[in-house]
Amino acid sequence: MRSKQFVFEIMTMNKHLAVLYVVAACILGCKEPVVNKDSKEKGNTPPPATDTMITIADTVEPTQVASWKSFEQFEGKYIVETGMLQQEPLRSRIKALLDAENPAFTERFDVTPPVELENDLLYNQGCRRHFCGADEAALAIDMRRDIIYIGIAVNGVVKLYSEKGDSAFPEKLKRWKMKFPS
Numbered sequence: 001m002r003s004k005q006f007v008f009e010i011m012t013m014n015k016h017l018a019v020l021y022v023v024a025a026c027i028l029g030c031k032e033p034v035v036n037k038d039s040k041e042k043g044n045t046p047p048p049a050t051d052t053m054i055t056i057a058d059t060v061e062p063t064q065v066a067s068w069k070s071f072e073q074f075e076g077k078y079i080v081e082t083g084m085l086q087q088e089p090l091r092s093r094i095k096a097l098l099d100a101e102n103p104a105f106t107e108r109f110d111v112t113p114p115v116e117l118e119n120d121l122l123y124n125q126g127c128r129r130h131f132c133g134a135d136e137a138a139l140a141i142d143m144r145r146d147i148i149y150i151g152i153a154v155n156g157v158v159k160l161y162s163e164k165g166d167s168a169f170p171e172k173l174k175r176w177k178m179k180f181p182s
Helices: 002-030 037-041 066-074 090-109 171-178
Strands: 116-118 121-127 136-142 147-154 157-162
Touching (some): 090 121, 090 136, 090 157, 136 171, 147 171, 157 171
Antiparallel strands (some): 116 121, 121 136, 136 147, 147 157
């Protein structure tokens, strides 16, 4: 009888050991991978297992700006009468884009046609009184992509500016530039 009880105790102990091994395997298997202490100090993190980045050709990240909606009211009106160039966010963004060229730009809107709005592109051009054909400026705002484009002609020499390093100038601005020989 004693041997049966001894065998029973050994079997019970084997079951307990088996359970203990399973629990230990689960605990060890669920631990996070150990990160090398040196890599933490250097700021390195291990790369992800899978790269999910998709590359695209366009580097301009558009952001929707609700404030351009209010600029639609300037369509068909004259910049001088409306003070459009002094309205925010246009005023501060032109200043940031042009810096020292800002006065040359704004003084070239003495004589202008009405503001045009076509396919979410707000456009206008102007010139200094008595100097049309030589001292002009043009403004194009891509309201959908939230990018301001500017052209300034000084003595017939044109420079183009754009926000976000965008070089896809609108057709209207390109046509405006073509009338200058430079």
